Amino acid sequence: MQLYNAAVSGNCYKVRLLAAQLGIALELHELDVVDRSDRPAVLGQLSPVLRVPVLVLDDGRAMFESNAIIDYLAEGTPYMPSDPYERQQVLAWQFFEQYEIEPNLAVARFFQIFGLEPPAGLMRQKQDAGRRGLEALERGLTGRSFLVADRYTVADISLYGYTHVGAEGGFDLGPYPAILAWLDRVASQPGHISISG
Amino acid sequence: MQLYNAAVSGNCYKVRLLAAQLGIALELHELDVVDRSDRPAVLGQLSPVLRVPVLVLDDGRAMFESNAIIDYLAEGTPYMPSDPYERQQVLAWQFFEQYEIEPNLAVARFFQIFGLEPPAGLMRQKQDAGRRGLEALERGLTGRSFLVADRYTVADISLYGYTHVGAEGGFDLGPYPAILAWLDRVASQPGHISISG
Numbered sequence: 001m002q003l004y005n006a007a008v009s010g011n012c013y014k015v016r017l018l019a020a021q022l023g024i025a026l027e028l029h030e031l032d033v034v035d036r037s038d039r040p041a042v043l044g045q046l047s048p049v050l051r052v053p054v055l056v057l058d059d060g061r062a063m064f065e066s067n068a069i070i071d072y073l074a075e076g077t078p079y080m081p082s083d084p085y086e087r088q089q090v091l092a093w094q095f096f097e098q099y100e101i102e103p104n105l106a107v108a109r110f111f112q113i114f115g116l117e118p119p120a121g122l123m124r125q126k127q128d129a130g131r132r133g134l135e136a137l138e139r140g141l142t143g144r145s146f147l148v149a150d151r152y153t154v155a156d157i158s159l160y161g162y163t164h165v166g167a168e169g170g171f172d173l174g175p176y177p178a179i180l181a182w183l184d185r186v187a188s189q190p191g192h193i194s195i196s197g
Numbered sequence: 198m199q200l201y202n203a204a205v206s207g208n209c210y211k212v213r214l215l216a217a218q219l220g221i222a223l224e225l226h227e228l229d230v231v232d233r234s235d236r237p238a239v240l241g242q243l244s245p246v247l248r249v250p251v252l253v254l255d256d257g258r259a260m261f262e263s264n265a266i267i268d269y270l271a272e273g274t275p276y277m278p279s280d281p282y283e284r285q286q287v288l289a290w291q292f293f294e295q296y297e298i299e300p301n302l303a304v305a306r307f308f309q310i311f312g313l314e315p316p317a318g319l320m321r322q323k324q325d326a327g328r329r330g331l332e333a334l335e336r337g338l339t340g341r342s343f344l345v346a347d348r349y350t351v352a353d354i355s356l357y358g359y360t361h362v363g364a365e366g367g368f369d370l371g372p373y374p375a376i377l378a379w380l381d382r383v384a385s386q387p388g389h390i391s392i393s394g
Contacts, residue, residue: 048337068288091265140245
């Protein structure tokens with residue numbers, strides 16, 4: 001399979017991490033995340049949203065949205081529950097991730113690691129909203145080993161993607177002991193790879 | 198089933214709309230979307246994210262995140278495809294909705310319909326990002342009757358929720374002919390109810 005990828009992206013990392021754990025080989029096509037001028041030419045026929053990751057199957061069919069891609073790959077494996085209620089919980093955490101974690105932690109990290117100047121007031125807004133997201137994640141993980149069904153699933157992969165690099169966007173995870181313990185559990189799963197590896 | 202609901206919310210409307218089309222009776226518990234001070238007391242035991250909708254099954258199990266709720270309800274019905282690739286496309290559009298449509302169209306609409314003063318610069322940012330989202334949706338609908346599999350699915354319900362009330366947030370849908378034609382097709386589906394009905 002071919003992955004249109006950005007090495008720095010936590011969304012792309014989700015796909016690389018699950019593929020590694022499933023033993024799926026990926027041919028990577030690297031895209032720039034700052035200069036996006038080539039996106040229409042490279043991704044225009046593959047995705048209406050012109051963002052990475054995009055996964056292209058061996059038969060040429062393309063997929064967009066990181067969480068939807070990993071759910072497709074995980075179907076029928078231990079990383080996706082078969083119980084309907086547990087599947088609902090997996091999706092709920094993944095939608096939460098794209099609504100409250102990614103738009104705050106990833107955007108703050110983007111400006112910080114590339115040394116770019118954010119619009120006035122944006123970083124403060126991202127910090128406040130990101131902290132509310134982390135508080136919700138802390139509530140969800142308190143008393144649990146993993147987000148759903150007490151075992152490692154794609155929900156954990158989705159939330160791990162940007163949470164584990166929160167410090168790169170200026171987020172202090174110290175106040176969230178359940179998150180910190182869970183990050184260690186996720187990183188110790190068989191076949192785990194780092195975002196840079 | 199019991200639905201913790203806000204009549205004005207496009208996210209809650211998705212659940213009411215699909216429930217109506219599936220013939221599922223809902224007992225509604227209405228929550229305020231401006232004064233949210235009762236959220237921890239009312240939703241604290243039901244959802245880590247303290248947002249509506251929350252659906253509570255007859256056995257007491259609770260669910261959060263609108264798109265994850267409707268996917269649970271749609272499983273095994275014509276509103277959710279069984280083909281793995283089509284299911285991936287449904288999820289991709291739903292994640293796109295929570296990332297590029299809801300945060301822009303819903304937030305702009307919220308400030309406008311309640312006459313609240315947004316933080317400086319926020320409305321302009323929401324207008325610009327919302328237009329980019331609508332352009333992606335227009336690309337996805339061009340040449341298609343519905344988003345996935347050429348038939349009405351939960352992907353259409355998810356995207357319809359806030360797109361059809363875009364004007365209430367100041368979005369002009371005139372430049373998007375594929376979206377306009379699709380809105381009419383969705384509204385003419387059997388069992389359709391309006392957001393206020």
